Amino acid sequence: MANAVIERAELVLFPVVAAALIDGEGRVLVQQRPPGKMMAGLWEFPGGKLEPGETPEAALIRELHEELGITVSAASIVPTAFASERLGERHLLLLLYLCRTWSGTPRALDAVAIDWVAPADLHALAMPPADLPLIGLLERLI
Numbered sequence: 001m002a003n004a005v006i007e008r009a010e011l012v013l014f015p016v017v018a019a020a021l022i023d024g025e026g027r028v029l030v031q032q033r034p035p036g037k038m039m040a041g042l043w044e045f046p047g048g049k050l051e052p053g054e055t056p057e058a059a060l061i062r063e064l065h066e067e068l069g070i071t072v073s074a075a076s077i078v079p080t081a082f083a084s085e086r087l088g089e090r091h092l093l094l095l096l097y098l099c100r101t102w103s104g105t106p107r108a109l110d111a112v113a114i115d116w117v118a119p120a121d122l123h124a125l126a127m128p129p130a131d132l133p134l135i136g137l138l139e140r141l142i
């Protein structure tokens with residue numbers, strides 16, 4: 001019992017924000033994680049960690065600008081789903097937003113590559129474990 005209490009106290013939640021950008025044909029943008037990063041080569045939704053003092057929405061707008069070179073307004077990102085997954089010593093809470101409008105053309109500024117994929121085709125991509133439950137949700141939502 002004491003051990004269980006200690007384990008709970010030491011567990012650190014790791015919030016990460018990500019966006020499913022949807023284009024006019026109902027496809028979702030995914031990007032491939034670069035070499036040297038954890039889970040290199042896997043396809044993910046653009047996004048990342050929160051900086052100290054940042055709201056999830058501000059972090060997502062910043063990450064989309066840094067990673068894709070696009071500008072997104074707070075009104076354009078809709079909180080939609082989350083995933084919860086053990087990630088090494090921490091526990092990932094992946095907060096997924098939908099976004100259908102932005103300005104600029106997405107470019108792979110951080111990732112190896114970006115691609116636009118129909119939600120049903122996400123099943124065929126190698127994605128992080130946390131993302132897998134989100135695919136079926138996106139198929140129904142988009």
Ligand SMILES: Nc1nc2c([nH]c(=O)n2[C@H]2C[C@H](O)[C@@H](COP(=O)(O)OP(=O)(O)OP(=O)(O)O)O2)c(=O)[nH]1
Binds near residue numbers: 016038044129131
């Ligand atoms: N962006 C993103 N991260 C994901 C997804 N699924 C998933 O498990 N993750 C994990 C991978 C990483 O452990 C973590 C995101 O951290 P990161 O290191 O990529 O964040 P970052 O962009 O702030 O990276 P950095 O600049 O600090 O290198 O979340 C996803 O769909 N999108």
